[in-house]
Amino acid sequence: xxRYAQMFQRLNGEGAFGAFxxxxxxxxxxxxxxxxxxxxxxxxxxxxxIPFSDPVADxxxxxxxxxxxxxxxxxxxxxxxxxxxxxxRHPDVPVGILTYANIVVARTGFMRDAAEAGADSLLxxxxxxxxxxxxxxxxxxxxxxxxxxxxxxxxxxxxxxxGKLSKAYTYCVSRVGITGTHAGGxxxxxxxxxxxxxxxxxxxxxxxxxxxxxxxxALDAGAKGVICGSAIVDLVSRRGNVAGxxxxxxxxxxxxxxxx
Amino acid sequence: xxxxxxxGRFGGCYVPEILVPALEQLEAAFLDAQEDPAFVAELNSLLxxxxxxxxxxxxxxxxxxxxxxxxxxxxxxxxxxTNQVLGQGLLAKRMGKTRLIAETxxxxxxxxxxxxxxxxxxxxxxxxxAEDVERQQLNVFRMQLMGARVIPVESxxxxxxxxxxxxxxxxxxxxxxxxxxxxxxxxxxxxPTVVREFQRIIGREARAQIIEQLGxxxxxxxxxxxxxxxxxxxxxxxVGDGDVNLIGVEAAGRGLDSDDHGAxxxxxxxxxLHGAExxxxxxxxxxxxxxxxxxxxLDYPAVGPEHxxxxxxxxxxxxxxxxxxxLAAFKALAENEGIICAFESAHALAxxxxxxERQPESAILVGLSGRGDKDVAQAQGLLA
Numbered sequence: 001x002x003r004y005a006q007m008f009q010r011l012n013g014e015g016a017f018g019a020f021x022x023x024x025x026x027x028x029x030x031x032x033x034x035x036x037x038x039x040x041x042x043x044x045x046x047x048x049x050i051p052f053s054d055p056v057a058d059x060x061x062x063x064x065x066x067x068x069x070x071x072x073x074x075x076x077x078x079x080x081x082x083x084x085x086x087x088x089r090h091p092d093v094p095v096g097i098l099t100y101a102n103i104v105v106a107r108t109g110f111m112r113d114a115a116e117a118g119a120d121s122l123l124x125x126x127x128x129x130x131x132x133x134x135x136x137x138x139x140x141x142x143x144x145x146x147x148x149x150x151x152x153x154x155x156x157x158x159x160x161x162x163g164k165l166s167k168a169y170t171y172c173v174s175r176v177g178i179t180g181t182h183a184g185g186x187x188x189x190x191x192x193x194x195x196x197x198x199x200x201x202x203x204x205x206x207x208x209x210x211x212x213x214x215x216x217x218a219l220d221a222g223a224k225g226v227i228c229g230s231a232i233v234d235l236v237s238r239r240g241n242v243a244g245x246x247x248x249x250x251x252x253x254x255x256x257x258x259x260x
Numbered sequence: 261x262x263x264x265x266x267x268g269r270f271g272g273c274y275v276p277e278i279l280v281p282a283l284e285q286l287e288a289a290f291l292d293a294q295e296d297p298a299f300v301a302e303l304n305s306l307l308x309x310x311x312x313x314x315x316x317x318x319x320x321x322x323x324x325x326x327x328x329x330x331x332x333x334x335x336x337x338x339x340x341x342t343n344q345v346l347g348q349g350l351l352a353k354r355m356g357k358t359r360l361i362a363e364t365x366x367x368x369x370x371x372x373x374x375x376x377x378x379x380x381x382x383x384x385x386x387x388x389x390a391e392d393v394e395r396q397q398l399n400v401f402r403m404q405l406m407g408a409r410v411i412p413v414e415s416x417x418x419x420x421x422x423x424x425x426x427x428x429x430x431x432x433x434x435x436x437x438x439x440x441x442x443x444x445x446x447x448x449x450x451x452p453t454v455v456r457e458f459q460r461i462i463g464r465e466a467r468a469q470i471i472e473q474l475g476x477x478x479x480x481x482x483x484x485x486x487x488x489x490x491x492x493x494x495x496x497x498x499v500g501d502g503d504v505n506l507i508g509v510e511a512a513g514r515g516l517d518s519d520d521h522g523a524x525x526x527x528x529x530x531x532x533l534h535g536a537e538x539x540x541x542x543x544x545x546x547x548x549x550x551x552x553x554x555x556x557x558l559d560y561p562a563v564g565p566e567h568x569x570x571x572x573x574x575x576x577x578x579x580x581x582x583x584x585x586x587l588a589a590f591k592a593l594a595e596n597e598g599i600i601c602a603f604e605s606a607h608a609l610a611x612x613x614x615x616x617e618r619q620p621e622s623a624i625l626v627g628l629s630g631r632g633d634k635d636v637a638q639a640q641g642l643l644a
Contacts, residue, residue: 053547054421054533056428057276063415076545101274101532106546126532128277130261149277158280173278177433 087118265449325616367399444487459493
């Protein structure tokens, strides 16, 4: 059973909390410490960005994090080493990579290297379901699970395809736009229903989560979990208490267990 | 999607899932419009009576060899860009959009978008790298004069690539009301096809004109390539003429072996940027590298995917012209023919002059993609 499947089983209906961090932001050493801090704060799964020079799906907060990492000289191989180190320290916590297509195609054997480092899933922000098959084939071969996006404007036919091609979870986006720019708190229950009906993997809301109220609203809409990105990355840039912040959001999922 | 959006192995539609429905809508509107006589008639009328088509084909009287210039510099707006903004503007109307967004480097495509925004009544926003805003104040004012809002982009290297990133971000949140009027034959499907079809008229006219003037097809067709819209428009109707050499000229900047150039097809490698699989100037990790050219219009780290295919299939040849060679050609055209062309077009002419020296009998068709008014101040500094 995959680490994601084990996690959902272990949580037994309690909402999964995913924390996103940009690898190498602001530097490699701090980044390794932050990965531990979010787990300490109670994150059930972590999502890590491998920085790309032209992140078109990201808003200002995550763009700035990618540029900080690249300015610090962080390479893709450094990111894979950070994942490998995390995997040694935390054998059971699922790790998903979020990055862009050019990073994946530039490195021969990217999927294999990512799987060997201990990553469990890969979401490529600029690969929609329409273009996903050549990537998901490689992922399957390498033993890494595919994550695709389901947005409010994604038609049912595409969701069916998401269901066929993805494994770990379904990254749901309630509203249009890019990361970190949403008025939080509005989560579309009908999207979750459509994802379920299409047979896609468990629905997790990914955009617009920055307060305990958002977490509650997302789970109330029927999601199996949430991923908090920009709010954590913003806190990193201000050297805030990341573990404490994660703890305050994760606490909501415990109180809210049984939202099903 | 109704078409596959590929040119050999290049092209495709590499965008966030959220943008796919907007691109499907554009593809459908484009394909339907092509079949709609009313759309075709309106576009043709605008091209003729507003933009000034057909543009002339001018045989050089004094420059060496046998060089013919396709005069897109004489089009309204001062460059070939106007052809396709009229087409996309009408498509945006057809889709019921009320707002246009565009990216621009030196400002030519921004000015063209502002033109169509004013003409067809759109709320128009142009993203422009902050660095370019500072360098191209006059074009910024031109856009503003025609009612467009210019937003300086502060992220990344603050140039064209970053302006495209920002336009895509805007579009991710605004596609219901907004058409992204992409300025070149690059980006995700269907843009490379849409832009080629609206620029095809350059080559269609030129082919008929040269047959009329010369009595035969040219030996070579030469155009500059940044994103590649004027080149693909000039090449499209000649692709089937196997004996005609198609030559794209990239910006070799300070030299192809320096780090300062924009020669994506000559020095880049396969990658995925701004929605398409194509050639990209990048490091071994896939991070996109900075480019340089004296001409802002050729200063772009990717290239239209159809050019990538024409290169790999061998149907077209791609070469470079340096800043210095382009400037020399710019000066030669002004002195000998009384035409001040854009720095971009001067790259094509620079290569044509090299060809003419080797083969004075060859008939060479050059895409003179734009006029040089925008470059005159810079030329004054460089040539003084």
